[in-house]
Amino acid sequence: MMPTEDELKSKLTPEEYDVLRNKGTEIPYTGDFLGDIPQGTFVCKVCGNPLFYSNSKYNSMMGWPSFDQAVEGSVIEAADGGIGLQKIAVSCAHCRSHLGHVIEGGLSETGKIYNINSVSLILDETKAPPPRTERVRDDSPDERETLV
Numbered sequence: 102m103m104p105t106e107d108e109l110k111s112k113l114t115p116e117e118y119d120v121l122r123n124k125g126t127e128i129p130y131t132g133d134f135l136g137d138i139p140q141g142t143f144v145c146k147v148c149g150n151p152l153f154y155s156n157s158k159y160n161s162m163m164g165w166p167s168f169d170q171a172v173e174g175s176v177i178e179a180a181d182g183g184i185g186l187q188k189i190a191v192s193c194a195h196c197r198s199h200l201g202h203v204i205e206g207g208l209s210e211t212g213k214i215y216n217i218n219s220v221s222l223i224l225d226e227t228k229a230p231p232p233r234t235e236r237v238r239d240d241s242p243d244e245r246e247t248l249v
């Protein structure tokens with residue numbers, strides 16, 4: 102069951118609450134998970150929904166831990182309403198907590214780069230990620246390629 106906002110306020114640090122529940126952004130290059138990380142599955146800090154696998158990590162050099170793929174069906178992507186830059190916000194499909202933003206047309210294998218706030222994530226090292234066997238670019242369905 103989802104905790105109430107009051108329960109979340111007492112459970113989370115002020116920074117975690119600001120990011121997860123008020124769409125805040127942690128200061129670049131300050132979070133955990135920026136460098137090498139152990140194998141595992143990143144889950145939502147609020148509800149435990151599996152969001153990203155460690156073998157989807159991508160070094161975007163933008164100041165937040167990044168991934169080129171989310172666990173299928175685990176996140177919601179929605180335009181952020183910002184003017185100019187196309188900012189697509191990423192939130193947890195289960196509890197709707199804010200996670201970060203996704204860039205389309207990046208140089209990663211999938212073309213997507215998810216920049217995710219460290220404070221939104223917990224790394225569960227007991228959940229080994231499935232192997233990256235097949236990779237398909239989301240934006241080019243006619244040119245499917247298998248990258249093994």
Ligand SMILES: [Zn+2]
Nearest residue numbers: 145148193196
């Ligand atoms: Zn969640």
